[in-house]
Amino acid sequence: MLVATWNVNSIRSRIDHVKEWLITNKIDILCLQETKTEDKFFPIEIFSDLGYEVSISGQKSYNGVAIISRFPINDIKIGFNEVTNDYQDLSILSEQKRIISADINDIRIINVYVPNGSSINSDKFIYKKKWLKCLQVYLREINKNNTPICLLGDFNIAPEDRDIHTPSRYEESIMASSKERELLKDALGGELEDVFRIFEPGEKNWSWWDYRHSAWERDKGWRIDHIYLTEDILSCANSCWIDKEQRSREKPSDHAPVVVDINWPPSDIENEFFF
């Protein structure tokens, strides 16, 4: 089973790329961020015509997340407030459409678009910190159910220096600061593993290249799009990769998709022994 995450920077601008990529790569579950459209304008029928179910949480111009799945999507939860109700800034944190989760094939799929934060001394960074703390509460709540979790999306954080092209230039700046790295780590709580790093420990593995400064041509990127798995699915993961080719296309998103291949449901393996 192939599960993917992709910040598409507007689904309506990227629809041809997304559709083609989905078909060519036989993706089973695709989580999108920055769809940048109200739900009424989301091109649902393009995906349903291909046999996918679609769950969306969008807003005008900014943010927006979506789950596109070949398998039935159950128990959809939009925003933080449908999962947790004991966090103080819940109403402010729910205004921006940045999180959607659902049960698919007995996995809790959690699709997030973490705020960028703008700069360390801005109000937006305060918002980012609050958002990450609320994510921690949210994940604790979902973890109580003991279902396998796949948390994926655009985290707007490079977890380590090897996830930045020139780390020395970005010490304690946005997306690289120790504070946001710590908050992300706290949210993951030791339960969720960055599956890409299980298979690929090396440097120069980026998922985002700035549109400016010829960042793509100079391969100056960051790895800020991640897939985190709980141990029960992690042990079924075969591989994880970043599809850089999508960043090289005409009119690309500034992010490339990240894909994980999982042997799921795990009973398939047992069946191979029997038959």
Added chain:
DNA sequence: ATGGCTGACGCTGTCAGA
């Protein structure tokens, strides 16, 4: 790179992203 691309909105400029 002191915000130098891109997209949305809606109007020929402004905001936001990362």
